[in-house]
Amino acid sequence: METKEQLLLELKKSEDWEKAQNDLWFWEKLGRLPFKLLDKFTPAFLQKKIGVILDELGQYIQSGGRYLSSVSSLKSYYPDKYINNLEEVYSIPINEMDAAVTKLTGNRKRLATLQGASTGVGGILTLSLDIPLLLGIQLKTLQDIAICYGYDPKDKRERMYMVKVLQFVSSDIVGKKAILQQLSLIDSPNDSANREVISEIQGWREVVFTYRDQIGWKKLFQMIPIAGLLFGAFINRSAVNDIAEAGMMLYRKRRIKEKLEADSKNKEKNLPGQ
Numbered sequence: 066m067e068t069k070e071q072l073l074l075e076l077k078k079s080e081d082w083e084k085a086q087n088d089l090w091f092w093e094k095l096g097r098l099p100f101k102l103l104d105k106f107t108p109a110f111l112q113k114k115i116g117v118i119l120d121e122l123g124q125y126i127q128s129g130g131r132y133l134s135s136v137s138s139l140k141s142y143y144p145d146k147y148i149n150n151l152e153e154v155y156s157i158p159i160n161e162m163d164a165a166v167t168k169l170t171g172n173r174k175r176l177a178t179l180q181g182a183s184t185g186v187g188g189i190l191t192l193s194l195d196i197p198l199l200l201g202i203q204l205k206t207l208q209d210i211a212i213c214y215g216y217d218p219k220d221k222r223e224r225m226y227m228v229k230v231l232q233f234v235s236s237d238i239v240g241k242k243a244i245l246q247q248l249s250l251i252d253s254p255n256d257s258a259n260r261e262v263i264s265e266i267q268g269w270r271e272v273v274f275t276y277r278d279q280i281g282w283k284k285l286f287q288m289i290p291i292a293g294l295l296f297g298a299f300i301n302r303s304a305v306n307d308i309a310e311a312g313m314m315l316y317r318k319r320r321i322k323e324k325l326e327a328d329s330k331n332k333e334k335n336l337p338g339q
Contacts, residue, residue, distance in 0.1 A: 067158055072325050075159045079318035086241050121200060126224050132201055134208035134218055142169065142213050154215035159321060163313070165213045170309040173206045177305040178298045185297025199301050203231065203308045210312040214320045226251055230315060234307050248315060 067075075124130040139148045142165040148154060154162075180202065184195035207227040208218040216223050226248065233244045 067324070069325065069328050072159070072321050072328070076318065076321045076325070079314050079321065082314045083245060083318075086245075121197065122228055125204060126221065126228060129219065129224060132204040132208065134205060134212060136212060136217065136219075138209065139212060142209075151212070151215050151217055154213075155324075157215075159317060159324075162214050162320065163317060166210050166309075166313045166317075169209055169213065170206070170306070170313070173202060173209075173309065174302050174305050177202050177301040181297035181299070181301030182294045183297075185293035185295070186291065195297060195301070199304060202301075202305055206305060206309050207231075207312045210309065210316055214316040216316065216319075222251065227312070230311050231308065233315075234311050251319075 121130070125132055136151055139151070139154065143154075143157065143161070146153075146157065148157075177199065180198055181195065184198065204227065207230060211218050211223055211227065218224060218227070229244055229248055233241060233248070236244060
């Protein structure tokens, strides 16, 4: 097990990452200005296809749908460990969890690049296939990241947490701050706080609109046959990279805080006179 000092150092890395999310690149700020105008010129079929995500996310929150990953995949993430269940993951050091997630992220980015390129070849004819496939890769990536840090994607609360991570990646500065506040309460021992968070997390419809604004208009460039290959590969790789980075940082922070709390409780039990 790591020492308290090591855990605090790792926690600071996650907190520094969160602070860095409070600003947008100039091109991102500029890119948000013409959304309303672009919305008018976005083809109806594309808006309708992105709207399908609403139903997909609803099904995902309720049952996991076809995206649900298996905890049995733990052995592939930690081949040198004798891990059979999520409880045993807790004893793995944070740096080893990070290494497993980094390897997983690399594999998913390559898959997203290949998928984006293949669906981009046909331009407008294959674009409708790309959006649900990209969402599937993002959700599966978040699920596997959760498993690597010892969280169960079969838990409905975890699935809502993942949808909130999707929303976080697509939000502006104000949105990011609000979502971080909501996510920080997910493990709160206060039941009323948990109920409030769950209520807020069920506002996942916002994800559809931010997904349309942030991803949909970029997909317009993918309509150009052949040239769409390059756009599709780049956009999908970037999308998976962003979601994987956010998932890793947010889940590792939760795990570190839980380890610190457990360490603190153990020390209290071992105090003289206890």
